[in-house]
Amino acid sequence: MSQDMGLTGRSAMMKYLEAMQRIRLFEEKVTELRKQQIIVGSVHLCNGQEAIYVGARAALVSDDRLFSTYRGHGWALACGVPAAALFGELLGRETGVCKGRGGSAQFSAADWGFYGENSIVGAGVAIALGAALSAKMAGKKSVVVTAFGEGAMNQGAVHESMNFAAYMNLPLLFVCENNTYSELTPTAEMVRMNDLYRRAEGYGIPGVRVDGNDPEAVRRVMSGFVEAARAGQGPALIEAMTQRLVGHYYGDLQSYRPSGELTEAKKVEPIVRARLALQQMGVSVAELDQLESTVIREIEVAAEEALAAPLADVNQVREHLYE
């Protein structure tokens, strides 16, 4: 599952761009299908946050495990989950990664190291803690990554997990996706000290802030902590600064956003930046557009495949579930 992106320069950046575009275009197709009410129910999109998923995943290997929040499509795709199986899940198809029973906010895909979403803010962190404890007790070398929003940093379960992981020296990396909003509220209005990575000091673990719009910066920081955790040096907190370019959930009118904020965010979002960086490295706009067209086609084909698959049988709705 290692995605060999730890190279610098043009080829690595092209791979990052392709992976980020796959996520962005997937989310745009989901938006279209949700608007048409072909996908139903609550959907949390991750447009703008792609560099974190792609960069973090590039630092991991196949035995590592990842736990996300309800905003998990991007993490799953970065882990290598095929787009058709993910569309299938969101569309309630038998071919979905959880046979259509999880939907947008509750699926997992353990075969790809993606151990699942969680709609309870902060709750996935405690589950990841259990996975890290299990890895340590079994003497495995695998590292567990738990990703959550900065709003979740104020949940008791997250505090307890950080303290326990630190005390037990567990191979658990805490990745805080700081998109500056906790649902509809600016996080800066909810905390007195807004350098969240500094909270790590209180747990006695390293904490850093990283540019979450730069996949290579994320990979570099993550690689160091992954290596340390694998060598038995315990957890770390990585605060990745980013922005979401869409509502908290599909249908969010975003009236709480100050005017001009989105326009500014669109100038620094990861795909725009990666395209610009590649142009500066000598890649032509035509080559970049060609790459995008290939991914657009890939996503269209994946969606068509999922749409053609049978819906999950309601008579079997209680199968494949833990009760």
Ligand SMILES: Cc1ncc(C[n+]2csc(CCOP(=O)(O)OP(=O)(O)O)c2C)c(N)n1
């Ligand atoms: C325990 C709990 N409290 C409240 C909610 C409602 N809720 C859903 S998302 C969210 C905000 C989370 O913000 P953040 O952790 O920053 O993540 P983001 O959505 O920005 O990715 C809230 C309060 C919930 N799902 N679970």
